[in-house]
Amino acid sequence: MKLNLKWFFTLLTAFFVQLSFAQEKTVTGTVMEDGFPLPGVSIVVKGTTMGTQTDFDGKYSIQVKTGETLLFSFIGMDTVTQTVGESNTINVTMVTSDSQLEEVIVMAYGQVKKKNEVTGSAVKVDGSVIENTPLVSADQALQGRVAGLQMATTSGTPGSAQEIRIRGISGIGGDLEPLFVIDGMPMINSNMGQDGLSTLSPLSSINSSDIESITVLKDATATAPYGARGAAGVIVITTKKGKSGGTRFALTTTAGIQNRAVRGLQMANGAQKEELFLESLFNDYGVAQGFTKDQTYNFYTANPGLLPNATASAAFNNLNAWKAAGSQDYDWAGKLTNKNALYYNLDFSAQGGDEKSNFYSSLGYNKTESIAFGSDFRRVTGNLAYDTKLTDKFRFKTNIRIANTKQNGIMENGSYFSNPMLTQYFMSPWYNPYNANGSYNTNVGSLHNTLYTISNNKNVTDLTRLMGSFGVDYEIAKGLRWNSTANLDFNLSDHNYYANPYHGDGVTPQGYAENIINKNFNYVIQNSLDYAFGFGKNKFNVKALMEYQKNKFTSLYGYGEKLAPGFDMLGNTSANWDASNTYNDWAQLSYTAMVNYNYDGKYLIDGSFRREASSKFNPENRWGNFWALGGAWNIMNEDFMENVNFIDLLRIRGSYGTTGNNGIAINSYQSLLGTSSYGGQMSYELGQLPAIITWESQAKTDVGIDFGVLNNRIAGSVAFYNSKSSDLLFVNNPITSTTGYTTKAINSGAMRNRGWEFELDIDVVRTENFNFNISGNFATVNNKILSMPYDAIQGEPMEIVSSTRIIKEGQPLYAWNMRKYAGVDSQTGQALYYINGHDGATTTNYGDAAVALQGESALPKYTGGLTLHFDIYNFFIDGTFYYSGGNKIYEDWATYTNNTGNRSYTYNYGTPILDRWQQPGDVTNVPKVISTTSTSEQVSTRFLHDGDFIRLRDVAIGYKFPSELLRNTHIDGVTVSVRGTNLWTWVKDNDLKYDPEVRADGFTNLANPPIKQVSLSANIKF
Template identity: 45%
Template sequence: MNVKLRVLSAGVLFFLGQNTFAQRSQKDTINKETQIEEVVMVGYVKKSVSSLTGSMTALKSADIDTPSAISVDQALQGKVPGVVVNTTSGTPGSFQDIRIRGVGSFTASNSPLFVIDGVPMVNGNTTADNASASPSLSTLSALASINNDDIESIVVLKDASSTAIYGARGSNGVIVITTKRGAKGKTRFNLDTSVGFQNEAYNKLKMLSGAQRLSLLKDGIANQFNQTQDEAMQTIIDNDLGGYSLWDGKEYGWQDLLTKKNAGLYSVNLNASGGDAKSTFYASLGYNKTESTSIANPFERITGLFSYKRDLTDKVSFESSFTGSWLKQNPILEAGSFFGNPYLTRVLISPWVRPYNADGSYNIDEFSDMTSIANTLYTQANNVIWQKQMRALINNKVDYKIIKNLTFTSRLNVDFLFNDYKAYYNRYHGDAKDANGSSERRMSQNFNLVTINQLNYIVKFDKHRIDASAFFEYQKNQQDVLSGYGENIPADGLTNIDNTSANYSTGSNYEDWKNTSYFGTLNYSYNNKYILDATIRREGSSRFASGNRFGTFWSIGGAWNLHKENFMPDVVNELKLRGSYGITGNSGVGLNRYQATLAYDIAYGQNGAAYANNFGNPNLTWEKSKTYDLGLDFAFFDSRLSGSIEYYNRYTYDLLQSVPLSRTTSFTSQAQNLGAMRNQGIEASLKFDVIRSNSFNWNIFGSIATVNNRIEKLATGGDGLPIDVYAGSVYRKAEIGLPFMSWYMPTWAGVNTQTGAPEWYLNGVDGERTSNYNAAKRVFQGTAIPKYTGGFGTGLSYKNIFLNANFYYAGGHKIYEQYAQFYMRTNSFTLASYNGSEDLLNAWQKPGDVTDVPVLSYSQNDNFHATSSRHLYDGSFIRLKDITLGYNLPKDFIKNIGIDGLSLTVRGTNLWTYVFDKGLKLDPEVSAAGYTTLTTPPVKSIIFGVNVQF
């Protein structure tokens, strides 16, 4: 087949892919046991599975083949026992909270370390760097710049034996990402296209219609002033309550108006790989366009990857890769009580307000007469808000084989991340109306340099094998931020700061940090039966004072491959007992916290001025974790039945806490290493190949992970009592012996059947009730940390057809519906000023009524909406994460059109969700904090695609 015909065929199939809504298939759905032992990348080194002593889970590219997941962290949920992915927002490209084996710190980072191609990376929410004026904008993940289609494998490291090699960054677990590389042979091309649509996965919250709101408003007035319904209606008319005179009697479905149904999703990825006897290459180009289920503009991303490997001589090989990406996200103001938040708007906006005028233009003139919320349809159409991210990731590696068993490896990595944020607010309506329009621009650049030098020695004699490595690593990170702001824009069409003329402000800042490490690893095996693994790392960080800058972290692990013993029966294919113990650290503390510092961001008499802003603590040091792990891996009956079970116990100490200081110091608190916390639990997974044959295969699998979290130690205050980390919070309390992130609030007792008043238990448990909210005792109400999580599913294939389904579940935790404080009020706040939930239709009416919504009264404050267990729900749920139906076209057919493979698939994501607590109306996948928030919820999607290989 000539080149021209190949290109023509590829173009035809590309067009076919868009018109048949196709997306690539999951290859090798039923994996068969091979005779070649699997090798996995566990950070800096590769290891065979039999030589592993630590807890790790390896995922291949097919396992994370989730086109609706913009960033790879979204594809991990339910795939790895002990890993919880908390959805902070469903806005495309948003940052996700990831927790591995629970929460290990009060105030420092709880996020895992990401390692890409052997190099530790800096990843997180880049919006925090860009949007100083709008801290609750949609988050933007640095991982969103990585194309999932370019990822070859992911390995999640969980215990000390696996993570101690990363020293002060391994305490929260490590996620190792390996990108694709070329293979020797002729050049092969792979084309993926996918088209689909998505909607909100789960949202049962319904708001009052205009007629319902009027009916309840009359009830509230009648109850307050002892009036009849007709008298109450007249009161509404006479006082024009809620802007009633402007209501035309029509129903306006703001929830539908501010939600994009069937939001589109489209992606295309093309890659090529090949090589000869001395060199290989891999090149890819990808494009993604994903619409949000809010009314924001779509997310767009362009990515490219080129990697090249060459054997320069018999002893020297060189490898280099370059990843470049550009993306644009159109964020919305969310995760906060802002009237510019479209998800808050669609809940709280008065249903009497019409969105458009009679001529079809946006209604903005009457909005201020009926509500303090702006017409979000107008502001979304006339404001300009976007953030762009450009990333260049360069990896270079040289291997020099000094002698037969001794190799020197040098890596140099440069990661450059540039973020650009712009926000223009129009001068007619919305947040900047009083300022006659405003414009903000903020740019940040992050430069991350990592060099790693490694000396590796491998020797084998008799039945012994020794693999030893020594490393030196240096990491330097620099970040610059430049911002500007202005108000008073003179004319339409002008959106830049240069066009403003009032209230100018500018800002810039710079910060940097460095890490230096010396470490070594030793892996010894005897006859591949008995394994000993040891790691030691000496690491220094500029985040701490010179006297506490260096820390030592280490681990030791062992494994016994029992299946290699002669006494084991043939039905045992794998039986490995493993255990490990070690100390890792957490350096995720704020920069310069150890220093006594001055700030210069104020003026005095139009002159620069300084003030002390941090007391400092030169004794500040690493948070540390002692972790031990015991596990058993097994496979029986020709590996038809396989799985693992393990127990872990992680004790984290020297946790940072803010300790009160004497006011004579001019400061209220100081950060000190005084707290401790423990996480322990069991993780288990099981897979069974029910049917194996040449034409039909069926397997089932499942996993479960438990977390028992407990606060072991808290700093002591001047009164001799433990210091509450959540001091002042109406939601939580930290107490020794209880889980971290514990809910602590009054206990709801119901509605008084005779008076309709809300009631809470006086002692916080049972017995006597009170309608005086402030008299009710606050008590422990559970934790936001799921006590168990896991996944299960099945895979089937018949000849060229395959079907895979994956479920995810979580439970044992509580979720608080934080915004019930707004839409569950029983007075004018919801009935006249804003809007309320349909649950208010169940309000108490007369003596004898049994309900959980108190009597409505126009001007009362009964504290029904205040923090209590009434708005706390069981967070347990089950979700169908992925279901894929695919068809691989027969090889005889595809050869006739000159290609090597063609697969068609249809995939569903989050199509079904079962929530155990029917009172929970919003999506159960919430942030790690445990609150439901009015943010873009997770999405359910249906995606069609085609994969072509030629």
């Protein structure tokens, strides 16, 4: 055999070349996910597992050969493939797989469903949206982002409760607020402030940075599992939990300034009030007493005895004192406004875990000044969520949250003389807030110098809230799980009020102090069995749940008078002590069954049945039954849609079911006996008649279409809903006084809400480095009272009538009912009113005009939102608009602020009065000013305004630092942003000077107005 040298040398050369190429070397790098190092990644080389990296910083080091292929994999993420080249460094970024990216929604009792598995109406708002909205209460981030959700910021005082309505108002009496559920626990969200003071929402104790998502449940299949408490809708808050991998840290800090969102009603300055005051005297007495308008001041200076009355004389003396002091412009509104009020928030969190356990922990601090002088808010929060797998089948989980909030509140929402809003609008600009030595001037007529009372009184509410959730989960068999959870919510509110003895309410009692301690303990026990099974293309999920809820409330009140200088506590009082206490409790027991059926992802059926008992009703009427049935057809999954490539989502869904309402006071069904004092001795008095009352019921219908086309670049939904409430709870139904009582609680009457909801999301541009998205929603609501209780006294259906509104059959709730203003007589300057209440003939006699329905309600008929999002490379811009309208708003307190008569002797004029009638031929809507009693400020449509408005709710500009810039640091991600809240507001009615965001009752009020804010935020991950 001959050796072929040519082939020998060829093979030898190839061997050495291959040996050189395949030489092992060390490759290092970092595996990242969402800007964080991601330990726990499995690395595979040519099918051989090389090991799992468990370094806490996510860095790896591995021996490989040039040319080999590395596979990086992690549960729930796409596998990343990298070929080893000349470089010794390979950095990898992991992303969630497409199957994991599909949006999931948390439904009733923790059910997690994909969007195309939901048969009901539910809207999810991601936690990043909530976290980035720099407001004290997280629920405010929902405004403009959820179709059919109406929100009114009824007070801009930090920490105050917000008014939320989902698909309109569901009843006339009872609890009309939506149910809040945090991590599966139904919460108590009652105001923890005191009557007459700033409200304090328990939700303000929740750190928004701890929230993973908020889901708003609207229809029957979504809310019926919660039974009676779901009648007004359900807001499900899911907090953050731990994630597998090494410990990750995040630090977010935000600082900003706040001012009024709307300028508000402006009041006359000193010179303007002088002009109007003297003109009012001339209009009444100038001709008879022989002087012209320009001669009015000199005439009465020379003839003070001719002033019409003592009030006019006092006002003239105040004018002279103001002029003698130099006619300075004393801006009370400016003095009582905290311009550029500071906002500061700091959050620090850590999360991590491994295949058995995970945790999430956070600390938060918030300090927010009010735009009202002397008011602020401070919150400290702590949170720990821990989840561990004790065995292969047994899991333990807990979540503990604690918060302490302190609110320096103000007197608001009423005619309190120490209400700074009242002072701004009522105080005469002729009074100097300060004395010559710089001290506060307490000689300011019948009102208080609120600068003094706020500085020298004390009005503090300190709320500590502890929430705990403790649960176990056990896998009995494949697909069958048992879960037991105990949820605790404890609120301890300590309110201290002190009124100084020198000026204000405390003068007569020589100073007084109040101390109110409220304790509310709510606990919920839940036990459930979940069974998931299937055969073929059929899949079932079944849940059986028992829930028991108990709520206990205790209040202790103490009062005392006469305090020595320098003391402000109740224990320092020395006279007229008083004390009282309150205790009430209620309980609910329920059994719920839920079934979800899915056939091949095409046909879905959801059903639920809940039997519930409430201690608020007589034992014979205590149980109520609530159920719902919903279905959906995923048309896009049908075989005949296989070749229709441009449609990604097309589904029809519908539901029908019942919920209820038991939101009435405890013992409303019982015969009650009270005690009182008579002749210094204890006596008994009649309380209330026994009543046969039970659950208010609500039947809900919902039908909708969801769609998505062009790879979901255009997606949206259209839905119609109809909700009918029956057996309405009327606690104070009038009865004949021959019974010894005047009212009795009953179930009677019906009301309906119906409307349409539209949602649309469009990716206008979707590229790697530039994206532009538009999303919006629009919703209508038509409210109508179908029937009212029968009034045995009047012999006809009951009508609830006030000076401005009426509740009656065939009308919407809160229908405006008043005289109709017809403008001003151009020859005489007198106010005109339509005699028949609508049109035609007019009269100047207020009493001759008929009171009539004005065809409008206080309830908005439509609401909506529009969101724009841009991201260009590492820059992003977001903006959200909110709009509301179709309602009328009544300008409460206009009888004072827009009074053209003698009330303005004592108080001030609003600047709209400057447009008053002055001479024959003037065409204006404001009557002439007079010095006698005027009727033009009494209730009429003169002060009824269109409520339509658009608000730039939120806008942000930010920058995310690229990872390349941070590679050599210990920082994994940095995002900075500038954000504005309520920066711009458009109001349809130019005559509406107040902020248009008012309560459902439709009245402007003397409360701290909504704020606009500009803030700078930085988020650092490491």
